[in-house]
Amino acid sequence: MNEVTVFIMGKGYRVPAGLTIMKAMEYAGYRLTRGCGCRGGYCGACATVYRLKGDYRLYADLACQTPVQDGMYIAQLPFTPAERPPYALQDLAPEGQTLLALFPELARCVACNTCTKACPQKLEVMDAVQAALRGDIRQVAELTFDCVSCGLCTMRCPAEISHHHVWQLARRLNGAYLTPRAKHVQERVQEIAARKFAVELDAFMSMDRDVLVAAYKAREIEA
Amino acid sequence: MGTYPKEMQESIERVEATRPARLAAKPGRLTLAEQETLLKGFHPDYRPEGKRKLRVGASWGDPVPHELADLLEAYPLLDPSAVDVTKPDQDVDVLVIGGGGAGTVAAIWAHLSGVPAERILIATKLRHGDSNSIMAQGGIQAADKPHDSPAIHYLDVLGGGHFTNDPTLVRALVEDAPEIIRWHEDLGVMYDKAPDGTMSTIHGGGTSRKRMHSAKDYTGLEILRVLRDEARSRGIPVLEFSPAVELLTDNQGQVVGAVLWNLETGEYTVVRAKATVLATGGWGRLHIQGFPTTNHYGATADGLVLAYRAGAKLRDLDAVQYHPTGAAYPDQLVGLLITEKVRGMDAQPLNRRGELFVHPLEPRDVESAAFIRECASPEKGGRGLGVTTPTGMVGVWLDTPMVDMIHGKGTFQRALSSIHRMYVRFDIDPTKEPILVYPTLHYQNGGVVIDEHGWTGIAGLYAAGEVEGGVHGKNRLMGNSLLDYNVFGRRAGIAAAGWAKNAAPGSPTLSHVERYVGELKSAGVPPTRKAPLLLPEYRGERALARMVDLL
Numbered sequence: 001m002n003e004v005t006v007f008i009m010g011k012g013y014r015v016p017a018g019l020t021i022m023k024a025m026e027y028a029g030y031r032l033t034r035g036c037g038c039r040g041g042y043c044g045a046c047a048t049v050y051r052l053k054g055d056y057r058l059y060a061d062l063a064c065q066t067p068v069q070d071g072m073y074i075a076q077l078p079f080t081p082a083e084r085p086p087y088a089l090q091d092l093a094p095e096g097q098t099l100l101a102l103f104p105e106l107a108r109c110v111a112c113n114t115c116t117k118a119c120p121q122k123l124e125v126m127d128a129v130q131a132a133l134r135g136d137i138r139q140v141a142e143l144t145f146d147c148v149s150c151g152l153c154t155m156r157c158p159a160e161i162s163h164h165h166v167w168q169l170a171r172r173l174n175g176a177y178l179t180p181r182a183k184h185v186q187e188r189v190q191e192i193a194a195r196k197f198a199v200e201l202d203a204f205m206s207m208d209r210d211v212l213v214a215a216y217k218a219r220e221i222e223a
Numbered sequence: 224m225g226t227y228p229k230e231m232q233e234s235i236e237r238v239e240a241t242r243p244a245r246l247a248a249k250p251g252r253l254t255l256a257e258q259e260t261l262l263k264g265f266h267p268d269y270r271p272e273g274k275r276k277l278r279v280g281a282s283w284g285d286p287v288p289h290e291l292a293d294l295l296e297a298y299p300l301l302d303p304s305a306v307d308v309t310k311p312d313q314d315v316d317v318l319v320i321g322g323g324g325a326g327t328v329a330a331i332w333a334h335l336s337g338v339p340a341e342r343i344l345i346a347t348k349l350r351h352g353d354s355n356s357i358m359a360q361g362g363i364q365a366a367d368k369p370h371d372s373p374a375i376h377y378l379d380v381l382g383g384g385h386f387t388n389d390p391t392l393v394r395a396l397v398e399d400a401p402e403i404i405r406w407h408e409d410l411g412v413m414y415d416k417a418p419d420g421t422m423s424t425i426h427g428g429g430t431s432r433k434r435m436h437s438a439k440d441y442t443g444l445e446i447l448r449v450l451r452d453e454a455r456s457r458g459i460p461v462l463e464f465s466p467a468v469e470l471l472t473d474n475q476g477q478v479v480g481a482v483l484w485n486l487e488t489g490e491y492t493v494v495r496a497k498a499t500v501l502a503t504g505g506w507g508r509l510h511i512q513g514f515p516t517t518n519h520y521g522a523t524a525d526g527l528v529l530a531y532r533a534g535a536k537l538r539d540l541d542a543v544q545y546h547p548t549g550a551a552y553p554d555q556l557v558g559l560l561i562t563e564k565v566r567g568m569d570a571q572p573l574n575r576r577g578e579l580f581v582h583p584l585e586p587r588d589v590e591s592a593a594f595i596r597e598c599a600s601p602e603k604g605g606r607g608l609g610v611t612t613p614t615g616m617v618g619v620w621l622d623t624p625m626v627d628m629i630h631g632k633g634t635f636q637r638a639l640s641s642i643h644r645m646y647v648r649f650d651i652d653p654t655k656e657p658i659l660v661y662p663t664l665h666y667q668n669g670g671v672v673i674d675e676h677g678w679t680g681i682a683g684l685y686a687a688g689e690v691e692g693g694v695h696g697k698n699r700l701m702g703n704s705l706l707d708y709n710v711f712g713r714r715a716g717i718a719a720a721g722w723a724k725n726a727a728p729g730s731p732t733l734s735h736v737e738r739y740v741g742e743l744k745s746a747g748v749p750p751t752r753k754a755p756l757l758l759p760e761y762r763g764e765r766a767l768a769r770m771v772d773l774l
Binding site: 020023036086146186 | 354367412416441
């Protein structure tokens with residue numbers, strides 16, 4: 001078996017090459033509680049920082065999506081403390097000042113771009129901070145849509161911004177107030193309230209299985 | 224590109240050769256009879272050696288996979304005599320067990336129904352939101368377009384479930400669906416829409432109308448994070464890393480809360496509740512029949528174990544959902560979900576010769592069976608036309624470059640950004656090369672029996688989401704699980720709040736567990752097995768072999 005040496009919290013282990021950081025830690029004998037969630041790159045639980053042999057840089061990535069390399073020094077972040085001010089969406093307006101009023105630390109951004117470099121999703125994080133400063137809620141929402149709230153940018157940010165909470169609010173403001181509602185959804189809700197489909201559904205519910213199967217087979221399939 | 228090994232590369236050339244003809248043709252669908260033959264021949268559920276009949280409990284005699292039977296026929300992890308449950312550490316009106324989609328929705332609706340936030344508690348095994356809900360990619364169904372209707376949705380759900388579903392639950396599912404979408408719009412979920420607000424909707428496997436609503440291919444993430452933020456705005460308390468290890472019952476047999484266990488300190492906490500909502504999700508991490516899984520780390524069927532000991536009935540747990548398209552290459556991605564939306568956007572499944580062997584959007588169980596037949600060796604009755612990877616995995620191609628060819632350059636990266644990102648990390652560009660897939664354990668079709676209010680039939684106990692059964696019968700269609708957790712999370716939250724107003728819980732006990740242990744003993748179940756599982760075992764064998772517990 002082709003093996004590599006990784007240093008988990010500074011301690012060396014031989015593990016098979018090609019494993020992800022998460023699977024390498026398990027192989028080495030760690031039973032994960034913190035630092036492991038969906039194991040598929042969606043939940044952001046496994047934020048990890050690492051260094052490589054002979055390289056001064058501190059890298060950041062998701063343990064479940066990153067293969068190990070020989071000589072990797074690995075530390076997982078069990079939790080990212082982040083400040084989320086209290087708010088209720090219905091009390092807020094989708095205006096330029098809303099984000100800055102709730103997250104005034106946005107103004108401390110020094111445009112160092114460290115957040116962008118830390119992002120495992122390769123999002124343009126600093127651009128999103130700048131958009132938030134300009135009050136461009138829609139742009140913040142679009143730039144951060146693929147954010148998994150891993151907190152790596154937050155841990156690296158010299159301005160001490162709690163990015164994912166800002167993004168969350170921006171996306172909700174965008175979805176609720178800056179995007180037109182689907183009229184057909186509202187209409188259907190009213191039709192259901194008026195029991196428009198009740199008779200047909202009652203009929204299906206009391207139908208014999210054979211008749212129901214025939215109805216299913218005969219149903220037209222939208223092209 | 225060309226990061227595939229040479230043998231796989233040769234097969235890709237055949238895929239490319241057949242592509243022009245396939246782009247021009249329309250794939251045919253299977254008849255119900257053909258579907259049945261495929262299922263019987265190749266779906267893992269039809270292997271009798273994969274299951275056994277339960278020897279204890281309310282669903283005695285029902286066949287379930289061995290992996291689940293081993294947990295249901297198991298002794299309590301928590302020794303009832305080692306804990307004092309008579310003095311609750313915390314008293315709430317509504318205890319929600321599970322912090323995924325169903326639990327979060329139930330908590331929000333309990334709050335909306337008048338239960339003060341501080342009288343609600345969400346207890347969850349990992350972090351708030353760590354769940355299968357957050358991983359869902361493709362979408363959520365709702366019949367809200369003019370040419371669609373809840374009645375047509377009803378037929379699709381029933382047909383997909385092979386007419387084994389509970390009709391009352393299906394009706395609740397389809398009739399509540401548009402209201403759920405409207406609620407999500409109110410909360411700020413960023414659904415894919417046309418500029419005028421019309422929802423962009425596509426087909427899913429087994430749908431007769433394009434009613435799959437999506438938020439790129441992060442639909443589950445987008446909905447869950449909005450719901451979680453809403454729960455935070457409402458100040459609903461959440462206890463993380465605190466799985467329930469046993470329910471509590473009083474001398475009337477009512478469920479009156481749960482014992483939680485701090486995963487990090489080992490401390491137990493007794494929570495008394497007037498109503499308890501079970502929202503613990505499914506069983507993917509049991510790796511039934513050795514399949515890899517798309518599921519999150521905590522999907523270990525804990526809720527089924529707890530509810531069964533308290534007397535709840537289970538149903539349809541003989542039916543396991545294998546998602547047709549789990550990643551099969553590279554090794555690091557094996558088992559991870561490739562959303563059905565990829566096929567919804569016209570990527571076709573192909574064998575080694577580049578031939579389309581099944582319609583891309585048959586119901587999931589049928590589609591999976593077709594993939595398994597294509598890959599199985601002729602000695603096993605299969606066609607032996609799968610593609611083998613260097614580590615011995617077998618799979619079929621999913622012709623992903625078709626998405627951009629049909630829908631325009633840039634579509635894949637925009638609409639399927641998570642899949643794109645996942646492969647690009649491993650130097651595979653799915654807009655230029657096909658990807659290799661094979662069925663992966665995806666969903667618990669059945670679960671705890673409920674009525675249309677999420678009530679389990681046991682006073683004080685409600686269930687919502689993947690842990691419950693009946694909604695999907697023996698096979699769930701894509702986009703109905705996100706809908707299920709919203710519809711039944713909401714209904715269970717409202718019903719639990721209603722029950723809590725007049726409930727009179729007695730003193731908490733673990734007498735139901737002691738009774739269950741008695742049943743296990745009389746059935747001759749060996750005392751070695753313990754449940755709930757809480758976490759799967761993934762530690763390396765070499766490390767485990769030398770592990771001793773000294774501290």
